[in-house]
Structure formats: C-alpha cells, structure tokens
Amino acid sequence: MAVGRAGVAFEVSHRPMVVVRDLHRSYGRGAGAVHAxxxxxxxxxxxxxxxxxxxxGSGKTTLLNLIGGLDTPDSGQATVDGTALADLDENGLLEMRRDRIGFVFQTFGLIPILSAAENVGVPLRxxxxxxxxxxxxxALLLSLVGLADHMKQRPGELSGGQQQRVAIARALANQPSLLIADEPTGQLDAETGREVMELLRAVVRSEGVTALVATHDPHLVGLADxxxxxNDGVIQEGGTSPALNSPGP
Structure with missing residues (x-):
C-alpha cells in the first residue's frame, strides 16, 4: 500500500489497468462507412x-471513448481495472465513469459561473x-495542481493552462483509477502544454493513477512512460519513452 501527496492510499498491482482485445468500431453503413x-x-x-x-482521424478519440465507456464497440472487448465494460448495464457504466474513470478534454469543460474550487467540487457534490x-x-487537489491561490477565481479569470489544471483537479476528485485525457494540450501554447503534460506525469507518480493521454505533439509524447x-485503425506499441529514465518534474 502506498500513499500519494493528496493523502490518498493506493494499491500497487502488476495487473494492467486497461486491456483491449480486437476492438472494432465503424460509423455509417455500406460504401460510406468509416472504419475508425x-x-x-x-x-x-x-x-x-x-x-x-x-x-x-486515426481513431484516437474513438478508442478513448470505448475505453471510457462513452461508446460501444461493434465487436471486441475493453476491460478497465479488471471489469469488462461489455458486462455492465447503463447504471454500471455510469458508476464506472463516476467512480473509477476521470476525463480531461481539450475544451476544459468548466462551468463559467463557478469558481475553480466549485468546479472541482461538482463531482463530490x-x-x-x-x-x-x-x-x-x-483544497488538496487545487494545491496538487499548483492553484491553491486561485480557488475563488472563475474560469474567465484564469489562463488556458490554469483552466486545464482545474479540469485535471476535477477529474481527480473522485479518486479514479484511470485518467483519460483527449488532446488536453490542444488549445495551449507549447510551453504551457508541456507544463500540463508534466503535471499529468507528476500526478501519475504521486497519486497512483494510470493516465492514457491522446496527443499529436511529438514533444509531449517524449514525457510519457x-x-x-x-495507424489506420490499428494500434502498435511504439516503445518505451526516455521519460522512464529521467527524473520527474
């Protein structure tokens, strides 16, 4: 048993967090079908x-949606934290998304009229x-993402990087096992995007969370484990990143 900086105990296990087997997903029918x-x-x-x-268009978002239980495959199976998503009904999928998976999107998705603290607190409410x-x-989560002094500010009063940090804190609110991030730096400049990616890596190491992050930025890929x-709807492992052998942020 280990304890992260936010005071959350987590177990160390060698079992994969996500196992995907022969997933197929198409949109449309006939000659116009798109095989994602x-x-x-x-x-x-x-x-x-x-x-x-x-x-x-390679299918990154489709794969993330299937792993996150937001979409259903035509065939194949995805297992998250030992649970086969195909075995869950709608209520089971809802509980999975609420309790065991955190989502971070490119568009932040914060509620404009709420403060940073109130946005992070929504899942807990x-x-x-x-x-x-x-x-x-x-308070612990906003401290973790470096925004302890911005708790009362609304999204419109924060920079893009700060808004994404709030979104990450919100995704961690319910202590998920898996964090899914779809192009989380897509609306940020290069330096801020790197800071956000380094934050995600730090969260993985300190909180025992597993993160699956879709990105097209080759500089950010280098920070991954x-x-x-x-490639054309088929996934290949590209190898181990140098991040494994470099000190954390």
Missing part, C-alpha cells in the same frame, strides 16, 4: 502515463460528500 478501429488490441500498465499517438470533507479534498501509436 480495425481490430485494436493493447494494454495500459497500471501506474504509467501512456501516450496515444496518431494523425488526425453529486456523490453527496459532506461539505467539510469536500472542502478539504478540493510508454507510447501507443494508431
């Missing part, structure tokens, strides 16, 4: 930051966490 995934198989090791790389415990958890590359 053509038999994708891969594993995401527990406790690593894994980059999912591929050109635009939905779980009816007592207010004192919720406030403590929110492992790289998976999508």
């Amino acid at each position: 995934l053509r038999g994708v198989s891969c594993e995401v090791p527990r406790g690593e930051l894994v980059a999912l790389r591929g050109r635009s 939905l779980r009816r966490m007592p207010s004192r415990e919720r406030d403590e958890r929110v 492992r790289v998976l590359e999508l």
Whole structure:
C-alpha cells in the first residue's frame, strides 16, 4: 500500500489497468462507412502515463471513448481495472465513469459561473460528500495542481493552462483509477502544454493513477512512460519513452 501527496492510499498491482482485445468500431453503413478501429488490441500498465499517438482521424478519440465507456464497440472487448465494460448495464457504466474513470478534454469543460474550487467540487457534490470533507479534498487537489491561490477565481479569470489544471483537479476528485485525457494540450501554447503534460506525469507518480493521454505533439509524447501509436485503425506499441529514465518534474 502506498500513499500519494493528496493523502490518498493506493494499491500497487502488476495487473494492467486497461486491456483491449480486437476492438472494432465503424460509423455509417455500406460504401460510406468509416472504419475508425480495425481490430485494436493493447494494454495500459497500471501506474504509467501512456501516450496515444496518431494523425488526425486515426481513431484516437474513438478508442478513448470505448475505453471510457462513452461508446460501444461493434465487436471486441475493453476491460478497465479488471471489469469488462461489455458486462455492465447503463447504471454500471455510469458508476464506472463516476467512480473509477476521470476525463480531461481539450475544451476544459468548466462551468463559467463557478469558481475553480466549485468546479472541482461538482463531482463530490453529486456523490453527496459532506461539505467539510469536500472542502478539504478540493483544497488538496487545487494545491496538487499548483492553484491553491486561485480557488475563488472563475474560469474567465484564469489562463488556458490554469483552466486545464482545474479540469485535471476535477477529474481527480473522485479518486479514479484511470485518467483519460483527449488532446488536453490542444488549445495551449507549447510551453504551457508541456507544463500540463508534466503535471499529468507528476500526478501519475504521486497519486497512483494510470493516465492514457491522446496527443499529436511529438514533444509531449517524449514525457510519457510508454507510447501507443494508431495507424489506420490499428494500434502498435511504439516503445518505451526516455521519460522512464529521467527524473520527474
């Protein structure tokens, strides 16, 4: 058993966090059908930051949506934290997304009228966490992402990088096992994007979270522990990143 900087205990296991076997997903029918995934198989090791790389339209978002339980494959299976998503009904998928998977998107998705702290606290309110415990958890998470002094500011008062940090803190609110990030630096400049990617890597190492991050930026790929590359709907492991042998941020 290990304990992260936000005071959360987590277990160390050698079982992969994500196992994908022969996933197929198409959109449309007949000659106009788009075959987004053509038999994708891969594993995401527990406790690593894994980059999912591929050109635009390669199927990265489709794969993330299937692993996150936001979409259903035509065939094949995805298993997250030992649970086969195909075995879950709608309520089971909802609980999986709420309790065990955190999502970070390119567009941040923050509620404009709420402060940074209130945005991070939304998932905890939905779980009816007592207010004192919720406030403590929110404060810990905003400290973790370097925004302890910006708790009361609204998204419009924050930079793009700060907004994405709030989004990451919100995704971690319910202590997920898996963090899924779809082009989380797509709207940021190069320097800020690198800072966000370094933050994700630090979160993985300190909180025991596994992160699967889709990115097209080759400089950010170099910060990952492992790289998976999508090519024409088929995924191939691109090897181990130098990040494994370099000191953390």
